[in-house]
Amino acid sequence: MSFLAGLQFVSPWALLLLLALPVWWIWRRRHRPPAIVFSRVPVLERGPRAGRGVTAFLFILRNLLLAGAIIALARPRSGARAENVTSQGINIVLAIDLSSSMLAQDFQPQNRIEVAKDVVKKFIAARSSDRIGVVAFAAEALTQVPLTTDYPVVSAAVDNLAPGQLEDGTAIGTALATAANRLRTAPGRSKVIILLTDGENNRGAIDPRTAGKAAAAFGIKIYTVGVGTEGMAPVPVGRGLFGLRYENRPVRIDEPLLTDIANASGGRYFRARDAAALQRIYEQIDQLEREPVQTKSYVRFTELFRWPLGIALFALTIELLLGAWRGPLP
Numbered sequence: 001m002s003f004l005a006g007l008q009f010v011s012p013w014a015l016l017l018l019l020a021l022p023v024w025w026i027w028r029r030r031h032r033p034p035a036i037v038f039s040r041v042p043v044l045e046r047g048p049r050a051g052r053g054v055t056a057f058l059f060i061l062r063n064l065l066l067a068g069a070i071i072a073l074a075r076p077r078s079g080a081r082a083e084n085v086t087s088q089g090i091n092i093v094l095a096i097d098l099s100s101s102m103l104a105q106d107f108q109p110q111n112r113i114e115v116a117k118d119v120v121k122k123f124i125a126a127r128s129s130d131r132i133g134v135v136a137f138a139a140e141a142l143t144q145v146p147l148t149t150d151y152p153v154v155s156a157a158v159d160n161l162a163p164g165q166l167e168d169g170t171a172i173g174t175a176l177a178t179a180a181n182r183l184r185t186a187p188g189r190s191k192v193i194i195l196l197t198d199g200e201n202n203r204g205a206i207d208p209r210t211a212g213k214a215a216a217a218f219g220i221k222i223y224t225v226g227v228g229t230e231g232m233a234p235v236p237v238g239r240g241l242f243g244l245r246y247e248n249r250p251v252r253i254d255e256p257l258l259t260d261i262a263n264a265s266g267g268r269y270f271r272a273r274d275a276a277a278l279q280r281i282y283e284q285i286d287q288l289e290r291e292p293v294q295t296k297s298y299v300r301f302t303e304l305f306r307w308p309l310g311i312a313l314f315a316l317t318i319e320l321l322l323g324a325w326r327g328p329l330p
Contacts, residue, residue, distance in 0.1 A: 101235055117158055122282070137171055
């Protein structure tokens with residue numbers, strides 16, 4: 001039967017007690033009482049074979065009682081084997097540009113940084129077993145969240161990012177070096193940096209191409225994302241009476257640099273010219289970094305001791321009822 005598939009016993013030593021049953025049978029056969037003992041005269045009147053059927057039935061019941069109790073003590077169980085499919089976790093550091101130009105309003109109805117944060121939070125929400133870290137950079141780079149699977153913490157950290165938290169500028173090389181430093185000792189084979197920027201490298205002492213090659217040497221793949229429309233965009237140039245003052249300025253993204261960094265590590269460069277494009281880019285990166293699934297088998301056991309225990313209790317109940325019905329038996 002299917003429920004007996006993979007039958008095993010938790011305490012198989014208890015089954016040795018079953019060997020006592022044939023010993024009891026032999027002993028019982030050799031030590032029969034010498035006299036004929038009957039509890040009632042009517043039984044004696046029916047002859048020497050009277051009551052033997054009941055006695056044999058009692059013998060069977062007691063054997064069932066003992067055998068059922070012993071088997072239940074051994075705790076039989078069956079296992080239904082199944083496959084638990086899990087994907088291998090990826091280590092991802094999100095490097096996000098916080099220079100003042102990320103406030104440019106060419107990703108209507110929001111500016112670049114707000115659109116980027118919304119897209120990144122959706123990307124984080126889609127994770128299940130990946131470790132995520134966040135590095136924010138402008139003229140310098142700081143780790144906001146180290147690698148973790150605590151996605152609400154990562155999402156909250158991304159939500160709190162804003163230009164002005166760091167000295168203004170764009171230090172792409174420093175951002176890559178900081179992110180790579182977080183990833184180089186991370187467990188697992190798959191390590192990824194997703195660098196999002198809207199400008200040109202103009203700060204920091206580390207050359208971006210050198211930082212990219214160093215990251216690649218640690219087996220880190222880099223995806224670079226250039227954010228901004230073509231041509232002119234309203235960029236903040238200072239503060240006025242009613243807040244930030246914007247002027248249309250040319251959009252300058254060092255695409256050759258970002259392409260070289262990505263290609264050197266086996267990654268890719270993407271250009272996001274609007275919010276929808278940025279969303280599609282992160283979805284595409286998600287697909288590119290899908291790891292082959294690995295399967296782990298597990299066994300869900302079904303306890304079967306209730307069946308032999310039920311037989312034992314049934315035999316005991318029948319014997320007690322039989323004794324109560326017939327009185328003292330022969």
